[in-house]
Amino acid sequence: xxxxxxxxxxxxxxxxxxxxxxxxxxxxxxxxxxxxxxxxxxxxxxxxxxxxxxxxxxxxxxxxxxxxxxxxxxxxxxxxxxxxxxxxxxxxxxxxxxxxxxxxxxxxxxxxxxxxxxxxxxxxxxxxxxxxxxxxxxxxxxxxxxxxxxxxxxxxxxxxxxxxxxxxxxxxxxxxxxxxxxxxxxxxxxxxxxxxxxxxxxxxxxxxxxxxxxxxxxxxxxxxxxxxxxxxxxxxxxxxxxxxxxxxxxxxxxxxxxxxxxxxxxxxxxxxxxxxxxxxxxxxxxxxxxxxxxxxxxxxxxxxxxxxxxxxxxxxxxxxxxxxxxxxxxxxxxxxxxxxxxxxxxxxxxxxxxxxxxxxxx
Numbered sequence: 001x002x003x004x005x006x007x008x009x010x011x012x013x014x015x016x017x018x019x020x021x022x023x024x025x026x027x028x029x030x031x032x033x034x035x036x037x038x039x040x041x042x043x044x045x046x047x048x049x050x051x052x053x054x055x056x057x058x059x060x061x062x063x064x065x066x067x068x069x070x071x072x073x074x075x076x077x078x079x080x081x082x083x084x085x086x087x088x089x090x091x092x093x094x095x096x097x098x099x100x101x102x103x104x105x106x107x108x109x110x111x112x113x114x115x116x117x118x119x120x121x122x123x124x125x126x127x128x129x130x131x132x133x134x135x136x137x138x139x140x141x142x143x144x145x146x147x148x149x150x151x152x153x154x155x156x157x158x159x160x161x162x163x164x165x166x167x168x169x170x171x172x173x174x175x176x177x178x179x180x181x182x183x184x185x186x187x188x189x190x191x192x193x194x195x196x197x198x199x200x201x202x203x204x205x206x207x208x209x210x211x212x213x214x215x216x217x218x219x220x221x222x223x224x225x226x227x228x229x230x231x232x233x234x235x236x237x238x239x240x241x242x243x244x245x246x247x248x249x250x251x252x253x254x255x256x257x258x259x260x261x262x263x264x265x266x267x268x269x270x271x272x273x274x275x276x277x278x279x280x281x282x283x284x285x286x287x288x289x290x291x292x293x294x295x296x297x298x299x300x301x302x303x304x305x306x307x308x309x310x311x312x313x314x315x316x317x318x319x320x321x322x323x324x325x326x327x328x329x330x331x332x333x334x335x336x337x338x339x340x341x342x343x344x345x346x347x348x349x350x351x352x353x354x355x356x357x358x359x360x361x362x
């Protein structure tokens with residue numbers, strides 16, 4: 001009996017020793033596997049979170065965190081955003097450099113809120129930020145916001161044509177279009193104050209608006225505008241625009257461009273044989289030339305403009321009026337050159353009157 005009990009105890013002891021040996025082997029195998037994972041190239045050691053190794057990345061929140069932190073996508077520009085960051089934003093491809101003057105000597109400031117342009121006043125930082133975000137959001141959504149007006153062959157033959165094109169602020173499908181032309185003394189294009197804001201506001205009203213980036217020089221600028229108009233007419237279906245009673249807008253040098261194309265038509269500057277615009281909207285320019293064929297013209301200027309005399313603009317408008325051409329003229333006390341939309345000034349809201357003037361010609 002005693003012998004039987006001893007035999008049973010011996011068997012139980014042997015079983016216990018076997019179980020302990022198996023557990024030890026399992027612990028060693030687990031340690032080796034964790035070590036192998038942590039040494040895999042590109043894999044960080046799990047450290048304190050090693051107990052979560054069975055949890056998926058989605059469950060642990062790692063995917064969401066990495067998405068939120070991946071680059072600038074989804075992060076809105078602010079007044080503190082560096083201008084260089086906008087120019088180099090991948091969403092714009094190689095045309096980001098055309099959003100601001102190609103020649104950086106004509107602007108100052110490191111951020112959107114600090115932007116200043118030569119010969120311009122009353123720049124609204126909030127509008128600058130709004131424009132940059134609008135362009136970026138639409139480009140990121142897959143919308144084409146920039147169009148070349150010259151072929152690759154033409155740009156290769158004349159490298160200066162590389163710095164041209166149309167930024168498109170889309171309105172309602174089938175709505176009339178406008179081309180906005182910024183000034184800059186025919187030395188540079190001050191689009192962020194003198195054409196982008198106008199185009200954005202027109203698009204908000206349902207109109208299709210383009211902002212032209214053109215080459216320096218009065219003649220080449222007008223040739224680029226003529227080419228741009230021809231491009232829009234040729235691709236009207238693709239762009240979704242109505243070509244009837246289109247309008248040309250411009251401030252300072254851009255006002256001269258709009259007036260010249262209004263007086264003589266696109267063909268006179270190398271464009272296609274197309275109708276003159278249905279209306280010309282001009283701001284602060286000393287342009288005095290006109291013809292009896294000029295389209296209806298709206299003009300506005302500040303009385304303290306040291307570059308474009310408001311009296312000169314008034315005389316031109318009176319001359320057109322005497323020819324029976326519909327006109328409208330406004331001059332604002334105390335306002336200097338290049339006020340753009342005039343936000344926060346006595347001219348604020350002028351664009352509403354200009355749009356109404358254009359609509360009256362339709």
